[in-house]
Each structure stands twice: as structure tokens, then as C-alpha cells.
Amino acid sequence: MNCPKCSTDLAKKYYKGMIEIDSCPDCRGMWLDSLELDKLEDMAFDDDMHKGSLVHFQSKTDFPCPHCGAKMDEFQYRLYDLKLDYCSESAHGFWLDAGEDERVIAFMRQRAGDIQRKVDAESSWKQMLKEMHLFLKKRKK
Ligand SMILES: [Zn+2]
Numbered sequence: 001m002n003c004p005k006c007s008t009d010l011a012k013k014y015y016k017g018m019i020e021i022d023s024c025p026d027c028r029g030m031w032l033d034s035l036e037l038d039k040l041e042d043m044a045f046d047d048d049m050h051k052g053s054l055v056h057f058q059s060k061t062d063f064p065c066p067h068c069g070a071k072m073d074e075f076q077y078r079l080y081d082l083k084l085d086y087c088s089e090s091a092h093g094f095w096l097d098a099g100e101d102e103r104v105i106a107f108m109r110q111r112a113g114d115i116q117r118k119v120d121a122e123s124s125w126k127q128m129l130k131e132m133h134l135f136l137k138k139r140k141k
């Protein structure tokens, strides 16, 4: 598989000790396919993650899905200033640019602070991945 942004061959990497992902050695972006997200299926899921819609302001990009080459769509992650790309054709997975995962974790920390509750940012990140997985599953139907 090639990087949708710079065409470099993607390399397997074990992300935060949780899941194996494909990452780009050049631009440090990462691809999370639906099989990889499948591995998160067993993880705990916090109900308040369902509040609000995951996807806002969807639009087309020129970046090809590493699996099928179809142009990916980008969407705004919740109401945060963060755009993620995903394969809208066949729900193959998600693309995160370098540092976008860290930004998600930072948002989670901020959010945890907002609601005056100690929340582990990494477990929130797992929940977010799980949420993306559910979103892909819904699209496959
Ligand atoms: Zn790249």
C-alpha cells in the first residue's frame, strides 16, 4: 500500500502498543484499516462518546484510498478543527496526517478537563477509534 499523500510505501508499525497500523516513513501519516479497527471491538466503550455526530462537513479530496485508489472523503472530527480522510467508496479505513492522532488525544484531554473528570486520554483515543470503526460499519450496509 502507498501513502495517499506522498506515494511512499507504507510500513507496518505497532501503534501505542494497541494495534498494528500502516504508517508512512516519509510524512509520518498513518492508515487505519477496518480490520485493524476490528481489533478494538472488545474494548470498553463509554456511552457519552455517542453524544453528537462524529462526522461534520464532509467533502471530497484528491487523495486516493491506499486499498482501492478511490478518492477519499474528508470530514471534520466532531466540531473540532481537525479534518480526517476516509474511504467513502468501500469503507476501507481512515487516514490521519502526522500529528493528528496527538491532536485528537489533546482534544480528549481538554474535553476531560471541561467536564471536571479525570479521563485517561489514551482510553478516550481507543474509544474514538472504536467510534470510527462503527462509522465504517454503518456505511458498509
Ligand atoms: Zn506519506
Ligand SMILES: [Zn+2]
Pocket: 065, 066, 067, 068, 069, 070, 087, 089, 090, 091, 092, 093
Ligand atoms: Zn478504499
